Amino acid sequence: MAIHNKSHFNSGLMQLNRMSKDNIKHKTSVDFKVPEKTNCILLNKDCLELLKSLPDNSIQLILIDPPYNLDLANWDTYENYIEWAAKWLDESYRVLSPNGNIVIFGGTQFQNVKSGDLIEIIYYCRHKTKFRLVNTIIWYYKNGMSAHRYFANRHEEAIWLTKTDKYYFDLDSVRVPYGEKELRDALKDKRLNPENVKKGKNPTNVWEIGRLNGNSLERVGHPTQKPLEIIRRFVKSLSYPDSVVLDFFAGSGTTGRVCIEEKRNCIMCDTDIQSKTFFKKHIEKMQETIFSNSFTENENIDSFFEDINKRTVDSDN
Numbered sequence: 122m123a124i125h126n127k128s129h130f131n132s133g134l135m136q137l138n139r140m141s142k143d144n145i146k147h148k149t150s151v152d153f154k155v156p157e158k159t160n161c162i163l164l165n166k167d168c169l170e171l172l173k174s175l176p177d178n179s180i181q182l183i184l185i186d187p188p189y190n191l192d193l194a195n196w197d198t199y200e201n202y203i204e205w206a207a208k209w210l211d212e213s214y215r216v217l218s219p220n221g222n223i224v225i226f227g228g229t230q231f232q233n234v235k236s237g238d239l240i241e242i243i244y245y246c247r248h249k250t251k252f253r254l255v256n257t258i259i260w261y262y263k264n265g266m267s268a269h270r271y272f273a274n275r276h277e278e279a280i281w282l283t284k285t286d287k288y289y290f291d292l293d294s295v296r297v298p299y300g301e302k303e304l305r306d307a308l309k310d311k312r313l314n315p316e317n318v319k320k321g322k323n324p325t326n327v328w329e330i331g332r333l334n335g336n337s338l339e340r341v342g343h344p345t346q347k348p349l350e351i352i353r354r355f356v357k358s359l360s361y362p363d364s365v366v367l368d369f370f371a372g373s374g375t376t377g378r379v380c381i382e383e384k385r386n387c388i389m390c391d392t393d394i395q396s397k398t399f400f401k402k403h404i405e406k407m408q409e410t411i412f413s414n415s416f417t418e419n420e421n422i423d424s425f426f427e428d429i430n431k432r433t434v435d436s437d438n
């Protein structure tokens with residue numbers, strides 16, 4: 122028996138299709154100018170210290186890959202995990218703009234009462250904050266460690282939360298092209314809007330992206346470095362050019378690199394002094410590619426926001 126995909130009959134989706142046919146902008150669309158140069162800052166600071174210095178509603182996208190007390194490295198130890206995480210989650214809510222998005226990487230990997238995981242974070246967000254969950258994204262990879270006492274792990278998760286239902290989301294920027302035959306079939310499928318079909322497929326909430334191997338060309342030396350591709354998909358769809366992205370567990374600064382490449386501004390911090398060295402390597406690697414764009418590395422938060430505000434005022438005049 123064929124199971125119909127109910128989303129084709131979803132009234133919200135039908136309305137979006139009608140609007141795009143009539144060239145009507147959705148209420149969440151944003152008019153932006155693509156800047157020639159963006160701003161970036163990486164501070165050697167504790168996340169809470171940085172968060173407290175940021176203005177309310179000032180961030181478009183928070184993209185974080187937190188420590189979970191799994192003893193992966195010496196930065197990975199917090200006595201009462203959720204009590205600590207609650208502090209940066211509450212601050213994140215305050216600094217996020219009303220149309221903003223927050224993405225938190227993690228998994229269900231707790232080992233003992235001391236360690237944390239994404240379930241604990243979801244529980245806190247659900248019961249103690251006003252964040253709304255939009256998607257849980259499954260990051261599926263084929264390459265990983267082998268295992269003998271359990272099934273070898275091949276996925277991690279990321280949750281995408283928002284402050285309101287008017288969150289910014291640019292699906293078109295991350296659509297995946299159809300294969301030739303798939304495209305022909307999809308264009309014949311009466312349930313699908315041909316305009317959207319031509320733009321490509323929704324990548325869905327299961328993303329197959331390889332993990333970085335030890336000898337991957339992207340590697341800059343951080344033990345838990347995330348692939349550029351996964352960060353890029355979030356940056357492109359959940360923020361827009363010249364908006365501000367925040368990663369307060371920067372690690373090697375993968376988020377900062379992608380932001381420069383995609384013309385977003387980026388604030389980062391990490392307690393590990395080595396972050397700056399890793400980030401420098403990212404920049405050197407970026408400069409060998411076509412994605413290399415000009416950017417200013419700011420020394421402090423005030424000059425970072427001053428530069429961005431100045432650009433906005435100049436472009437309005």
Ligand SMILES: C[S@@+](CC[C@H](N)C(=O)[O-])C[C@H]1O[C@@H](n2cnc3c(N)ncnc32)[C@H](O)[C@@H]1O
Nearest residue numbers: 167168186196346347370372373375391392393
């Ligand atoms: C999982 S790693 C992030 C890796 C990063 N996504 C990348 O691609 O390179 C988490 C980072 O959080 C940092 N960290 C841990 N506790 C912190 C804190 N209280 N404030 C800021 N950074 C912290 C660690 O030093 C570590 O580099």
